[in-house]
Amino acid sequence: MTLAQTQSVALLGLDGHVVGVEVDIADGLPGYSLLGLPDAALSESRDRVRSAIVNCGEVWPNRKVTVSLSPAWLPKSGSSFDLAICISLLSAHETVPAEKIAEIVFLGELSLDGRIRSVRGVLPALIAAFKAGITTAVVPADNLKEAQLMQGMEIVPMHHLKQVLRWLRTGERQQEQEFDLQWEHSDSRLDFADVAGQPAARLAAEIAAVGGHHIMLIGPPGAGKTMIAERIPTIMPALSIEQALEVTAVHSIAGTLMQRSPLSLLAPIVSPHHTTTRVAMVGGGSHVIKPGACSLAHYGVLFIDEAPECGPGVLDSLRQPLESGTITIARSIGNVTFPAQFLLVLAANPCPCGKFTGRGRNCTCTSQQVRRYLGKLSGPLMDRIDLRVQVEPVGRVDMAKTQLGESSVVIRDRVIAARAVAAQRFANMGWSLNSQIPARALRTEFQPERAAMNFLHDELDREHITARGLHKIIRTAWSFADLKGNKLPTMDDVMAAYTLRGKVEA
Numbered sequence: 001m002t003l004a005q006t007q008s009v010a011l012l013g014l015d016g017h018v019v020g021v022e023v024d025i026a027d028g029l030p031g032y033s034l035l036g037l038p039d040a041a042l043s044e045s046r047d048r049v050r051s052a053i054v055n056c057g058e059v060w061p062n063r064k065v066t067v068s069l070s071p072a073w074l075p076k077s078g079s080s081f082d083l084a085i086c087i088s089l090l091s092a093h094e095t096v097p098a099e100k101i102a103e104i105v106f107l108g109e110l111s112l113d114g115r116i117r118s119v120r121g122v123l124p125a126l127i128a129a130f131k132a133g134i135t136t137a138v139v140p141a142d143n144l145k146e147a148q149l150m151q152g153m154e155i156v157p158m159h160h161l162k163q164v165l166r167w168l169r170t171g172e173r174q175q176e177q178e179f180d181l182q183w184e185h186s187d188s189r190l191d192f193a194d195v196a197g198q199p200a201a202r203l204a205a206e207i208a209a210v211g212g213h214h215i216m217l218i219g220p221p222g223a224g225k226t227m228i229a230e231r232i233p234t235i236m237p238a239l240s241i242e243q244a245l246e247v248t249a250v251h252s253i254a255g256t257l258m259q260r261s262p263l264s265l266l267a268p269i270v271s272p273h274h275t276t277t278r279v280a281m282v283g284g285g286s287h288v289i290k291p292g293a294c295s296l297a298h299y300g301v302l303f304i305d306e307a308p309e310c311g312p313g314v315l316d317s318l319r320q321p322l323e324s325g326t327i328t329i330a331r332s333i334g335n336v337t338f339p340a341q342f343l344l345v346l347a348a349n350p351c352p353c354g355k356f357t358g359r360g361r362n363c364t365c366t367s368q369q370v371r372r373y374l375g376k377l378s379g380p381l382m383d384r385i386d387l388r389v390q391v392e393p394v395g396r397v398d399m400a401k402t403q404l405g406e407s408s409v410v411i412r413d414r415v416i417a418a419r420a421v422a423a424q425r426f427a428n429m430g431w432s433l434n435s436q437i438p439a440r441a442l443r444t445e446f447q448p449e450r451a452a453m454n455f456l457h458d459e460l461d462r463e464h465i466t467a468r469g470l471h472k473i474i475r476t477a478w479s480f481a482d483l484k485g486n487k488l489p490t491m492d493d494v495m496a497a498y499t500l501r502g503k504v505e506a
């Protein structure tokens with residue numbers, strides 16, 4: 001036998017494609033060629049594979065080696081093909097039984113001494129392999145936890161090339177300790193009970209979680225904005241298993257499963273720094289297209305602290321995901337789309353020095369600077385922010401109280417109940433959250449009570465609010481109504497929403 005074939009997987013965004021890895025060893029001048037659109041990292045596989053083979057005491061064929069990855073048109077990148085190429089090569093060299101490897105998918109990077117290194121994208125790769133009818137996968141042992149999520153496949157975790165060869169030749173393998181498939185429901189480190197006082201901001205956070213309303217927190221440094229934002233995921237409903245798998249797949253491709261457990265049902269939170277680039281925010285990259293912060297926050301919270309300090313265009317790049325829940329990255333090899341359905345939480349100081357309180361105490365900024373500062377955020381982005389909350393530093397009375405605030409579990413139960421009411425109301429409508437009610441539906445089916453509506457129209461006539469502001473208020477009022485069990489938003493619900501609307505509007 002001088003020809004052998006096995007499989008690996010190429011990823012384009014979240015979509016995996018099974019790739020045939022075929023090796024032919026022919027007589028002729030010793031050489032090595034790799035066919036099938038490899039990128040630089042993949043082209044270097046030759047050196048890794050060769051060293052690994054030699055260092056494991058195997059024989060490198062001193063003949064003409066041709067490796068062909070098919071389909072040829074599909075761009076292939078990275079080092080995760082190393083193991084498949086190595087095994088296929090040894091099989092073509094007749095040192096590994098060919099019939100054994102024909103039905104297996106191999107994922108893993110080889111280090112020079114034969115150790116198998118973890119790779120990104122194992123979960124989406126396995127999903128693709130499973131869909132293609134492959135039932136056995138060899139994966140790097142370090143990726144086992146994530147790989148085990150692919151139930152219905154036999155997962156063979158391996159640390160070293162030598163182990164793989166022993167298994168293929170003799171069927172012997174050392175049992176890895178499997179992880180319990182225990183989904184993690186909560187993060188005990190963060191709890192709303194830690195937040196003293198701040199009734200308005202707490203309520204706004206709860207409403208944001210109920211209706212999926214994007215929110216902006218404005219206040220001086222030390223007021224607790226970051227503290228509150230970080231706790232929003234703890235009051236959001238747990239992810240369904242399907243949602244969790246999607247989130248894990250995105251994190252797997254980005255290589256961020258060290259920070260987030262593959263088995264977490266907690267809504268993710270991602271906090272890019274304000275110096276972050278557009279690519280880091282929405283995704284991209286030159287060889288491998290990686291998801292950005294907005295996709296890592298899928299089904300969770302995207303928290304941007306000191307939002308007015310973000311570079312030009314960075315925040316605006318969020319417009320597509322805010323609009324559609326997905327982000328598309330255009331590339332010559334084709335477009336790649338990642339999911340990006342997140343709750344946006346912005347935090348900002350009231351002015352460049354941060355100390356502006358309305359009375360101007362301590363603030364060293366000019367009134368023009370103060371006005372301009374938050375103005376940087378106006379426009380299409382602010383259109384999407386339903387809630388805008390002033391966070392004042394907590395007073396000493398609240399800080400001195402020994403009694404803890406309401407805990408996240410209690411708030412979360414209310415959020416879950418309110419969301420269920422909304423989901424039932426919107427069944428078959430194509431959206432499920434109050435923040436997603438389209439403008440037309442707000443004017444027809446989803447008006448608040450008559451008196452409340454009259455009040456809003458009066459406010460509109462007096463130019464106290466804009467038409468856009470009116471819509472934000474009604475959407476938010478629905479979340480208050482759902483929380484309180486009102487069939488329609490009442491005057492009280494509308495008033496409550498009114499105080500939480502974006503004060504400065506475009």
Ligand SMILES: Nc1ncnc2c1ncn2[C@@H]1O[C@H](COP(=O)(O)OP(=O)(O)O)[C@@H](O)[C@H]1O
Nearest residue numbers: 194195196198220221222223224225226227394
């Ligand atoms: N309401 C509060 N309850 C308890 N601690 C608070 C509160 N507000 C601020 N703190 C304390 O102050 C620290 C700084 O708060 P932080 O959330 O970072 O403020 P900001 O983001 O507004 O600058 C917190 O880590 C916390 O220890």
Ligand SMILES: [Mg+2]
Nearest residue numbers: 225226227305
């Ligand atoms: Mg902060």
Ligand SMILES: [Zn+2]
Nearest residue numbers: 351353363365
């Ligand atoms: Zn200032």
